[in-house]
Amino acid sequence: MNLLDKFIEHAEENIENGYYNIRSKAVGPKSSLVQRIRSQGFVVISEIKHASPSGEYSFDEMDVESSAMTFMKSGADAISVVVEPKIFKGNILDVPLAKKTGLPVLFKDFIIERKQIEAARNVGADAILLIVKVAKKLELDLDELIAIAHENELEVVLESYDEDEMKIALGTKADVLxxxxxxxxxxxxxxxxxxxxxxxxxRINRPVISESGIRNAADVAFVRSAGASGVLVGTAIWRSEDIGEKIKELRGGAK
Incomplete structure (x- = not known):
């Protein structure tokens, strides 16, 4: 079993075990990731991630609310929250803690069905991540999943890994690629x-976010020059000595 199969298997188990059974619906204003990108021109999305899938780090004790506030005060434009509980040690209830910043919050998970999308709405997320590779592997209807997200007032970041997947993404109504x-x-x-x-x-007529492997301001400047509208950074922030200073450094590459 490869890693992607393992991610999908865990997602199925999490659904069956009731992890996404969030009944109460969050109230409060929505924050648009798309509007944030348009207003800023280029964004740094900082990630709440309790563990790295490659085992580079793991934080059993993390003050999510305090960390999110540090992100906001240090210049992050949005917050991604990894909620997958087994490999990434995430917690779905980290989302409302991140929402206290007022920044757009991305619900990051291996989403394969409606229940997960509704859970994202119920905990107050502003956007969800969908992955072309996962949809292809399971023969999921991406258009249907995107429509469900939009019905639930969620924007969609649709992730691709190669040129063929990007062509698929371009044929959808995803808000961000x-x-x-x-x-x-x-x-x-x-x-x-x-x-x-x-x-x-x-030429792409939608915002594009470069995810994973962004280590420093030079990397940010590189992907920006390539045409990206923003970066999503997790591991580099959490491996740094000072998460706030790291975000400021990354923002320096966006200028």
């Missing part, structure tokens, strides 16, 4: 992937 520089089968990272895909597909 993501490029994952990490191979979900091997976990190997190559930030040149963002540049290759954008050069191959040409």
């Amino acid at each position: 993501g490029i994952n520089n990490r191979d979900l089968d091997t976990l190997k990272i190559d930030i040149e992937r963002t540049k290759r895909i954008l050069e191959h597909v040409g």
Whole structure:
């Protein structure tokens, strides 16, 4: 079983075990990730991630609310919350804690069915991540999943890994397109992937976020010059000595 199969298997188990049974619906204003990108031109999305899938780090004790506030005060434009509980040690209830910042919050998970999308809405997320590779593997209807998200007032970040997947993504109504520089089968990272895909597909009329492998301001500047509208960064922040200073450094590459 490769890593992607393991991620999908865990998602199915989490659904069956009731992890997404969030009955109460969050109240409060929505924050649009798309509008944030348009207003800023380029965004840094900082990630709440309790563990790295490659085992680079793991935080059993993390003050999510305090960390999210540090993100906001240090210049993050949005917050991604990894809620997958087994490999990434996430917690779905981290989402409302991140929402206290007032920043757009991305619900990041391996989403394969409606129940997960409704849970994202119920905990107050503003956007969800969908993954083309997962949809292809399970023969899911991406258009249907995106429509369900929009019905639940959620924006969609649709993640691709290669040129063919990006072409699929471009044919959907996803609000933001993501490029994952990490191979979900091997976990190997190559930030040149963002540049290759954008050069191959040409002009894109939607925001593009470069995900994974962004380590410093130079990497941010590189993907921005390649045409990305933002970066999503987790591991580099959590491996740094000062998460606030790291975010400020990353923002420096966005200028």
